[in-house]
Amino acid sequence: MRGVVCAALTMLSLAWPASARDAAIAVPSGEEIHWIETLHDTQGPEGLTLRFRFLAPAIGGANPVSAEVAQQDMAALCNDFALPRVPSPGxxxxxxxxxxxxxxxxxxxxxxxxxxxxxxxxIADGSCVWELF
Structure with missing residues (x-):
């Protein structure tokens, strides 16, 4: 079963065009965020884990975005970017x-x-629910 899941997730990630990495993703802060990659081959402590990695230059530098603002952006990325990309059925x-x-x-x-x-x-009721990490 694990091989089937990995194959499905690999096909899904290959289906995302390279241009998706170049396009800025809208987040509540208005900062420029870009998708880097999605990893599905590293087991998390709770089981099957999808890791969505994003480039967010504004979180560093001379005038960084606060952790609180970044947290709101990450919640939006989970709900608006990651959830629609969770394989279904599967x-x-x-x-x-x-x-x-x-x-x-x-x-x-x-x-x-x-x-x-x-x-x-x-994931609960079709939404992302923050977990203590």
Missing amino acids: PKPAQIIISLSERSVPFGEADEGVVQYFEAYS
Whole structure:
């Protein structure tokens, strides 16, 4: 079953055109956010996990967006960007992880010079529900 899920998710991610990475995604703060990638091959503590990674240059630098504002943007990204991309039919992920990064950093690598935010969500009643991460 795991192979079928991975194959379905891989086909879904390949279906997103490269131009989707270039287009800015609307968020409540109005900041410029770009989708980097979606990872589905790393198991989370709660089971099947989809990780949506985004570039958000405004969270760092001289006049950074606050963590509170970034949190609102991540909730909107979960509901408006990630949820519509959850495969259906298919198994529902136990968690959706949304991450914002000031600059692109390879998954799993730390860079003390780059501001990054992460939030975890479960899915209930067709909406993202914030989970303590």
